[in-house]
Amino acid sequence: MDSAFEFGTQPRHDASASLPKAKDFTHHLNQVSKKRAASSLKELYRYQGVPGMIVMAGGIPHPEVFPFETLSATILAHDAFPLDPPREPKKNKSLLSWLFSSSSAALPTSSFTIPKWAPGPPDPKTIQLSTSLQYQAATGPPSLALFLREYVSKVYKPAYADWDVLVNVGNTDGWGKIISLLVEKGDAILVEEWTYPSAVNTFLPFECPTIPIKMDKEGMSPEHLEEVLGGWKEDERDGKKRPHIMYTIPTGQNPTGATMEAERKKQIYEICKKYDVIICEDEPYYCLYTGEWTPKGTQSDRSILAQRLADAEKKEGSEGNAAFIKSLPPSYLHFDTDGRVVRMDTFSKTSAPGSRLGWITANPLFIERLTRITETSTQAPSGFATALTTTMLQKWGFEGYIRWLRGVKATYNMRKTWMCDAFEDTFHLEFDQTTNSVVRGLFPEGTKTITCYSKQPRNKWDEKKGLHGPALVTFTPPTAGMFVFLGVHVSEHPDYQDLLRKGEDATHVLVQKLWTELADNLVLFAPGWYFDAGGEHAIGGKGYGYFRLSFSIATYEETYEAIKTFSKVLDKFFGLN
Template identity: 55%
Template sequence: MNIDTVPFAAEPAAPRTGLPKARDMSHHLNSITKRREANKLKELYKYAAIPGMIPMAGGVPSPAIFPFETLSADILRYDHLPLNPPRIPKKQGLFEWLFSSSSPVTDKINIPKYAPDPTDPMAIQLATSLQYAAATGPPAFPVWLRKYVETVFKPAFADWDVLLDVGATDAMTKVCSMMLSEGDSVLVEEWTYPGAMNAYLPYDVNVVGLPMDHEGIIAADMDKVLAEWDVEKQGRFPRMLYTVPTGQNPTGATMLADRRREVYEICSKYDIVIVEDEPYYCLFMDEYVPQGVKLSPVAQASRDAETSEGGKGNDAFLKSLPPSFLHFDTDGRVIRFDTFSKTSCPGSRLGWVTSSPIFIERLTRISECGTQAPSGFATALTLTMLNHWGWDGYVRWLRGIKANYRMKRDWMLDALADSFHLESDSNGLNPLVITTPFGRRFTGYARPNPASAEGRWDEKRGLTGAHGKPLISYIPPSAGMFVFLGVHLSGHPEYAALGDDATRILADRLWRVLAKHHVLFAPGWAFDPEGPHNIGGEGMGYFRLSFSIVTYEETRDAMEVFAKVLGKFLNK
């Protein structure tokens, strides 16, 4: 065998035909990244894989003394989660509790120390999974990920590739290490993920928050910011955009195809790299429909297609997902993060990057002197699970995950509707509804007391008489795990006396009062990259409410407590 032709996991995938190759993006690398060299010992791994080779080059322990002989796990079946769960969970009676099985149906997976053919690079075995390895991870995993990227994202350039990472936060840290220098400028959404902030802020960068609406970054506003950039006043021209385009954290906004295309074209025009962080991509759901309201025939047909079993349902699900920025990327300027945290488990610390050859190669060099490959336990168990389920099984699992989160979103929004009187700006009938630049669709007021003189409740027409002061505003999310809720703090009696910091002071007070009542929200200021915002109007304080982990009963209890606490807080 010619050792110069030995395949190696770190080598890029074969270019796809019929598509352009990525442009040269090396000018986006900082000076440190340009000086990085390949790990000379890691380069020897490809030779150690040659059959018959006596491996005396590396200081590696023998698998014979690994204490793990086999690794096994009981995993849920891929169809464990229902595709169309009930809006309101059924209460279990005593008879059902006594005689029904509480244990879900599971399958067992086993990983041996040695596979039947240990020389097969696609084999999953503990002898190699738990051994020192290339930073690219086990060769079988990139093969699976390439199929996923090709099928789901459909990149528009030929020579893209993937690289395993230790979750999206790890990926963001490495990308910042690769691209940023002190004094650079970074574009972000005007509300953004704090974990990403922690990665770029140490570079003393100039952070620019881009205006948003219900679909994320407003392309025209972004173009204006860049066209009017003043280097003397604002510093270096931006070279990086960080965005969470699906189920944006914290707002829940989702960019659809036309918006992503517009933003991509602006980034191509100004030569900006797009860092696309997509942990909630497969949690893209239908638009929220209030309880008791029927879906339109078109929406119902789409729901029926997605919730049908078999290949047609899988195809409908994949077609329903918004296109990735990769789908419009002919330059190779997109660096996309994906993760198993929301579709498997966060503790696996396992995700991957998809990008152009120069970025994947440089990120590999950074990984070699940092995290190296993700944990062998995590990669072995996850890949074995994926192979056990098969491609169609994994897509069916993703559909069940989506349905579960849609159900929990509806629980929270239904609970808000029961705890507040809501008016929707979509009906265009009520002049008291506050329509904001952020695209909020619902404004909430205190539930009226039918016996009071201020107003009465009519079952057909809702609240008649005075509405009182608006309390909350929000837009139902179309993806993700959060409701981003604004509180009208300007209605607080101390608002005017507190001066310029009134919104922040009152939001912090309210957050602490809610915590004392055992309801914990995430304060909006934690997601604010630049400073105070007036999105939605002067005096709006924001909170991120997560519906991902709470039960139906906990959701309803929390919203009832929230409504009572807020009413008292604003009427001191």
């Protein structure tokens, strides 16, 4: 198989001589992937960039007929967002006036224009419309790959030498291509017991069963993963072979918000190495790792070392950037000495979803085969998206982009705080562990949970129960991402036992009713059953229903209004008013 980057336009990253090279994972390729040939037009790409070459071989439109003479953009400065925004807006101040340092200050911006023809001698790394809007190699513009290699090398620090990157049209596209690379019809695929439904929908046409792995406060359980893989018996699994692919969202897990730290990743990696499993690491929320929510008026329970790192993160310049990178959970790539990790990254959460731009980091065999898939499907991402994004990254530079990510992280941390604060102000909260009988079975044991009780006057302290009326909902403050995942104590509903006696799925009936009442009151949550991969929390399980609440887009006022409405609907739903 040919190298994916033999066009001579994408210089490789400098790999450490002390690191091993990736193992040969040809046996993981499906039969279609093994039979893919390089595009017959690839020979043209190899030669058309040679200086002085008169190109008459391809049906390539002349740039003179491109209607776009220039492409201009005004972008925010890399340090536009503050690193330590206020917890809540000041009264009578607009969003922009309190978000930025001065109410009279304009948003810090800069502008650039991309010409059709760049001045100076031809350079394949130059961004110009005559090449950006032209047919391109499936690997995309060379300068974008160069930046991504620098980013992966400095932030993820892969543990083997010959990894590489390949741009795609976002993580959904990347995952679809990975499925096309590795999956045979009927292959069983390992997932977390709660998972992203679109990821499952991608492989459903291949008739692939999901194998849900139990989760705890850090995500996927290594004990259950070992139990499933070690105890796999084909005759008890309809003849299906042991899974060789695992899909996981380690940071800000969607929908639970759980984040997997270094030691857990090492454990999972070693199990996957033992049973020869490919780890597909989907990380759209990686840079939105914000840590735990601290209630108002309390001190963080961080260690002294963690607090110093958090303080350093608020500093401008290279010291703050280094602290930010150090604070991120290490990627699976950092422990990957084999080349068995396929990591998916996207600009959707840190730049713009509409750019439809992301990339995969993987071993050279997988990158080469994925390139063949790309040549006959999407080809390179949109030239408009790559031209604008690459120019923006060049303008900011690596350090500027890291500073931008820090500002994005701080902004989403602020929004997470808004939602958690809204729960604190709207409900009576009890801070629990899942060993508490009230929440046992709702979330994995050991998880830090917050249980909400009504503040209705008639539900003041009940000496018999020792509670403020019945428990209504319990949630886990997320450590990353964009979501709060909560469980509703539907077993406390007055009709729950009657529905069970009638043989109905009481949990589903009541959660559906609550979801509809919320929507009728103009508050839309995502029902938990969308994300259930068939684990122990399947509908009709233990008397709990689940919702995923996003804090990513609502304003401060909308966030509070939504949680207040939620409280009123819950009081009515449980018959408390």
